[in-house]
Amino acid sequence: MSLKYNSSNKVLDIIADLVDFDKSKVTFTEDQNASLRLDDGTVIEGTNTICQYLVQQSGKFNEWMGLSDNDKAEVQQWISYAQSTIKEAKDKAPIVQNLDKVLSSKVFMVSNYLTLADIIIYINLYSYICKLSTEDRFKIPNVTRYFDLIQNLVHEIKPKIVFDLVAINLNAPPVQKKADKKDKKDKKDKKDGKDKKDAKQENKKDAKQENKKEAKQEKKEKKEKKEKKKKPAPEPAAETGPDPSKLDIRVGHIIEARKHEQADSLYVESVDVGEEEPRTVVSGLVKFMSLDQLINRDVVLLCNLKPVAMRGIKSHAMVLCATSTDGSKVEFVTPPAGTKPGDKVVIGNYNGTPEKQLNPKKKIFESIQPGFKTTEEKECVWYAPDNTVHKFNVNGAVCKVDSIVGGGIR
Incomplete structure (x- = not known):
């Protein structure tokens, strides 16, 4: 819907x-x-x-x-x-x-x-x-x-957009309140002299005694509260950056493919990803590849996206491809030689357990995918937000494309 x-x-x-x-x-x-x-x-x-x-x-x-x-x-x-x-x-x-x-x-x-x-x-x-x-x-x-x-x-x-201009005066001087207070304080100190100093010391002494009492009482209350608790409350999980190990990326083998009956730009593929039954996958590749280039081809797929119906046929994975910078060429991300359907594709050292199905509201794939690129060596990598580079690999062997350099991967 x-x-x-x-x-x-x-x-x-x-x-x-x-x-x-x-x-x-x-x-x-x-x-x-x-x-x-x-x-x-x-x-x-x-x-x-x-x-x-x-x-x-x-x-x-x-x-x-x-x-x-x-x-x-x-x-x-x-x-x-x-x-x-x-x-x-x-x-x-x-x-x-x-x-x-x-x-x-x-x-x-x-x-x-x-x-x-x-x-x-x-x-x-x-x-x-x-x-x-x-x-x-x-x-x-x-x-x-x-x-x-x-x-x-x-x-x-575009003068008229959703946001109004925020009034910002970059030349405004810093707030002078502290300086003004200091001047007044100096004048008053000179006038009051010794009386103010004595009063201040007396106040400090009283405050110190009061603080000791409060600290003692607070320590006692904390001890009683701790003894009543059966279990300490779990600490909230710390926020972390994008984690590619949450993506279920696998080697697949396209068994058969045909054109979508209701969409001229779409192919419908049957892909072996190491499960009991092949997965049905819909891809918008007609303008870039012939059917012969798909059938019996080893590919790399993202397998834990939420299934999406495309013109009446539900797609249960996404074939990862690289697109040239001008958008004129699309090529498969190719797994290393010797791999088999179902083999896990790891990004760098991010080898954790993937999510069973990605929650679309959490935007996990969307936060990671913009960093998917191809290098001058035609290797498939992920540029992390901290500028470190992590290669797509199967047991250490790197996934590549045929010819696209500097292309995005999706």
């Missing part, structure tokens, strides 16, 4: 406005996953992926995706960081403070020009910056300066 466009998705709202795209074409599933169906029947899912598609198709803002392969990879990492870390954080203060350190030597997040990463970070920071007082904004000067720059650049492109 599809729902109408959800205006609460501010990222899609603003990106669609900037590139003059009709937002009503984007629909949402019942679990609020964004979905865009193209005229050829291809379905694009996920806010990040749709936004990148809209920018690429607009033709006016190609530099937003990065001008070099390194810049493109960095843009993807920051988009993932904005959507999975900044957006989802309940307490944004520590994240913004770290961001302030990063921005101490940067004007933009990537290189020296505006990218989609800057715009999405700006959107996810908006409500937080709005709530800060002028004094609090001076505590994060680099973030404040960066936010003001990006909001003005965005409003130059």
Whole structure:
């Protein structure tokens, strides 16, 4: 079931406005996953992926995706960081403070020009910056300066968008209240002299005695409370970054394939992934590959996505492919020689237990996928948010593509 466009998705709202795209074409599933169906029947899912598609198709803002392969990879990492870390954080203060350190030597997040990463970070920071007082904004000067720059650049492109300009005075002096109080205190101290000093010492003595009593009472109450408890309350789980081990990625073998009866752009494949029965998988590969290139082909699949019906046929996995930077070429991610259906594909050293089925609301795949890339050696890797590189491998042997360099993997 599809729902109408959800205006609460501010990222899609603003990106669609900037590139003059009709937002009503984007629909949402019942679990609020964004979905865009193209005229050829291809379905694009996920806010990040749709936004990148809209920018690429607009033709006016190609530099937003990065001008070099390194810049493109960095843009993807920051988009993932904005959507999975900044957006989802309940307490944004520590994240913004770290961001302030990063921005101490940067004007933009990537290189020296505006990218989609800057715009999405700006959107996810908006409500937080709005709530800060002028004094609090001076505590994060680099973030404040960066936010003001990006909001003005965005409003130059499209003056009337979802967000209003936030009034920020970068030249305002720091609050002088403390200095004023100090001057008054010095004058008063000179006038009162010894009397004030004696009174202060007496107050300290009284306060010290009172604090001892309170500390003793508090210690007693804590001891009694501890004895009454049968079990200590479990500590809340610490927040962690994207974890590729939650993805169930396996080697598969395409047994047979045919064209979808109701969609010219889709293939329907029967794929052996090491289970009792083959899985039915639907892929939008008709314009890029012939049936002969699919049948009897070893591939790599993501097997724990929630099954999705595509033109009446439910797809139970996703074949991972690399797409060239200009979108003209698509190639399979190929498992190493000697592997067999069902073999586990590990990303770097992330070899934990996969989720049985990914919860669409947690956006696990969406937070990881933007870092999936192909290298100059045509190896398939994941660029983590901390810029470390992790290879797709089966027992240490690396998965590759035939020819695409610097392409995204999905």
